[in-house]
Amino acid sequence: MTANTSPAINFRRGGSAAAQAEKEDNVSSSGRRGPDFFGIKEDGESLVVRLLTDHDEWIWVKQHSFVPTKPGPKDAEKWPEAMTSVCRYDEAFGGHYKDCYICDAKIKSKWGKLASSRVRVWALVVERELVRGDGSEALGGPAKQGVVIGVRDKIDEIDELDADGKPTGVKLNYPRILVINQPMKGFFSHLKAIHGLNGTVVDRDFQITRDGKGTDTEYKFAAIDPIRDPATQQNLIAPGTPAWDKYLQAVAEREISLDSIVADKASDAYYARFFDPSKTVDKEGNVVAVAGGAVGMINVQSTDGPADISDDLRAKIANLGAPSA
Numbered sequence: 675m676t677a678n679t680s681p682a683i684n685f686r687r688g689g690s691a692a693a694q695a696e697k698e699d700n701v702s703s704s705g706r707r708g709p710d711f712f713g714i715k716e717d718g719e720s721l722v723v724r725l726l727t728d729h730d731e732w733i734w735v736k737q738h739s740f741v742p743t744k745p746g747p748k749d750a751e752k753w754p755e756a757m758t759s760v761c762r763y764d765e766a767f768g769g770h771y772k773d774c775y776i777c778d779a780k781i782k783s784k785w786g787k788l789a790s791s792r793v794r795v796w797a798l799v800v801e802r803e804l805v806r807g808d809g810s811e812a813l814g815g816p817a818k819q820g821v822v823i824g825v826r827d828k829i830d831e832i833d834e835l836d837a838d839g840k841p842t843g844v845k846l847n848y849p850r851i852l853v854i855n856q857p858m859k860g861f862f863s864h865l866k867a868i869h870g871l872n873g874t875v876v877d878r879d880f881q882i883t884r885d886g887k888g889t890d891t892e893y894k895f896a897a898i899d900p901i902r903d904p905a906t907q908q909n910l911i912a913p914g915t916p917a918w919d920k921y922l923q924a925v926a927e928r929e930i931s932l933d934s935i936v937a938d939k940a941s942d943a944y945y946a947r948f949f950d951p952s953k954t955v956d957k958e959g960n961v962v963a964v965a966g967g968a969v970g971m972i973n974v975q976s977t978d979g980p981a982d983i984s985d986d987l988r989a990k991i992a993n994l995g996a997p998s999a
């Protein structure tokens with residue numbers, strides 16, 4: 675069993691600082707089911723989102739992308755081929771971790787290049803969708819048929835849990851909250867520019883469209899006009915409004931913590947579960963050595979995963995997300 679596995683974390687925040695860090699980096703290196711990760715898989719596909727994390731609260735860390743995983747448990751129904759991880763040497767952890775398996779073993783990414791750590795940015799969003807008129811009077815009448823008349827939240831149906839963490843049979847509806855984990859260049863830099871114009875990026879929705887495939891991908895951003903009260907012109911979805919308070923309530927009730935999500939990607943258990951062949955995680959959640967497993971810093975995968983897997987771990991693995999770029 676490992677001890678003292680919760681470091682004091684001081685994540686660096688802010689879009690301007692993240693942009694500068696990524697620039698310097700490029701020069702120097704040439705409980706409940708959590709929210710899903712933002713991802714647009716196909717070229718030309720779009721998503722509409724409302725950011726919940728404003729520019730100055732974006733979290734940025736050094737992280738490894740597309741790192742091949744070791745073999746999964748024998749009865750795992752779904753096991754990722756590659757995962758993203760936060761570098762354990764990131765200064766946010768204040769030296770708590772004395773190793774980073776991916777750095778120390780010089781692991782290569784799924785693309786065959788050294789999986790060096792790079793600056794990536796994290797934020798929370800609500801997934802939304804455009805509403806088009808269907809010819810009915812309720813949606814603007816015949817004149818608005820096929821025309822975008824508004825934007826609404828997409829909804830997730832979540833099991834209510836009792837004090838023991840078991841489903842009660844009651845379903846709860848919440849706005850669909852996603853985690854965005856992307857670089858500044860080609861993604862958050864667009865939002866940073868909009869923040870420079872408006873002083874915020876949480877006052878309106880954005881339609882984000884993928885342009886390209888694989889690592890040759892850019893994202894195009896279309897800012898949608900703020901939704902205003904026709905009589906007062908007040909922005910109806912912005913910090914301090916009832917609609918915004920409902921978003922904050924959903925985050926609180928679902929116990930979503932962006933800091934915790936990021937920190938988990940550097941934890942002992944995360945590295946033992948997905949990367950380090952000399953360690954594994956038992957059913958009780960303890961990090962333990964693999965009997966007869968590979969030791970030392972070598973870029974190979976162990977031959978076998980653990981023989982079984984708990985239902986809780988299976989559920990977590992099934993819902994793990996990975997950034998699309």
